[in-house]
Amino acid sequence: MKVTHMPPAGTDEEKKRKASPLPPPLPGAKPIAPAGDEISEEARVFQKTTELVKKAPDIRAEKVAAMKKKVDEGTYKLDAAKVADALVDEHLATDFGKNEI
DSSP, X not given: OOOOSSOOTTSHHHHHHHHOSSOOOOTTOOOOOOTTSOOOHHHHHHHXXXXXXXXXXXXXXXXXXXXXXXXXXXXXXXXXXXXXHHHHHHHHHTTTTTSOO
16 A cells, blocks of 8 residues: 655655645635634633632631631540541552552
8 A cells, every 4th residue: 555645755845844834724624713813701711710710729727727726625526437437438449558549
């Protein structure tokens, strides 16, 4: 089988192909929008959401302060059975620590 879609080496056609940053568009293909054109509403929402997430603090200070207060006052109660169940479930889910969750 012979592949003939590439121009022969050393020809002007091959030199033009190598100099061109993009291949020629296919017949009937829509042109790519140049930079700076309008973006879709979905892309705009995604962009705004990404900006908001980046600005959000990693730690919820109010919740941390409330937990510290409970611990300091001795009013923080822990359900030991729930903690034990969660530890066992995690251990089983990781094949006894061999895999990550």
